[in-house]
Amino acid sequence: MSRAVFLDRDGVLIEDVHLLTRPDQVVVPPGVPGALRALAAAGLKLVLVSNQPVVARGLVSEQEVCAVHRHLEALLQSAGAPALDGIYFCPHHPNATLPAYRLACDCRKPRPGLFLRAATELQLDLGTSFAVGDRITDIIAGARAGCRTVLVQTGMHQEKPIEASEPLDTTIQPDHTCADLAAAAEWIVGEMKNQQ
Numbered sequence: 036m037s038r039a040v041f042l043d044r045d046g047v048l049i050e051d052v053h054l055l056t057r058p059d060q061v062v063v064p065p066g067v068p069g070a071l072r073a074l075a076a077a078g079l080k081l082v083l084v085s086n087q088p089v090v091a092r093g094l095v096s097e098q099e100v101c102a103v104h105r106h107l108e109a110l111l112q113s114a115g116a117p118a119l120d121g122i123y124f125c126p127h128h129p130n131a132t133l134p135a136y137r138l139a140c141d142c143r144k145p146r147p148g149l150f151l152r153a154a155t156e157l158q159l160d161l162g163t164s165f166a167v168g169d170r171i172t173d174i175i176a177g178a179r180a181g182c183r184t185v186l187v188q189t190g191m192h193q194e195k196p197i198e199a200s201e202p203l204d205t206t207i208q209p210d211h212t213c214a215d216l217a218a219a220a221e222w223i224v225g226e227m228k229n230q231q
């Protein structure tokens with residue numbers, strides 16, 4: 036069993052540009068490649084977990100989302116970041132434009148389905164893993180999966196919560212809050228050292 040860090044995409048790994056549909060909209064903030072190097076060097080698998088309701092809205096296909104992710108991986112690699120160990124996204128939305136994607140699925144954060152699928156496929160120990168996100172729904176999903184959570188104050192952290200199919204559990208708070216992914220990586224690596 037491996038430990039992992041689950042990473043939200045928009046507002047954490049890349050700039051949140053709202054309704055990202057094309058590879059040329061992907062911008063990796065300068066601190067991200069180094070943060071990923073530090074997390075991987077600490078022995079964590081790097082797993083992207085992202086809600087992509089743009090698919091449910093009919094703005095892009097799942098294949099086009101995958102093309103965006105291949106471009107992101109190429110950008111990260113050329114910036115010296117380690118490869119991602121897994122990429123998981125939810126294409127659904129409870130009020131989707133496209134009927135095929137209109138469901139209250141288990142994989143749209145704040146539900147933990149993406150984390151659970153990754154844990155099975157990549158043999159991850161969720162209880163010793165971490166989750167980093169810029170929205171409280173990322174934190175709730177990570178906590179429900181059993182991970183420790185870090186809220187970063189980039190991206191959409193000041194926006195109102197996303198539409199969820201149930202009321203948000205307001206008792207769940209992040210284990211740590213910090214400026215960005217670089218600071219989150221520093222905290223996570225420090226916590227892992229403390230546990231040794």
Ligand SMILES: [Mg+2]
Binds near residue numbers: 043045046168190
């Ligand atoms: Mg986000």
Ligand SMILES: [Zn+2]
Binds near residue numbers: 125126127140142143
């Ligand atoms: Zn879903």
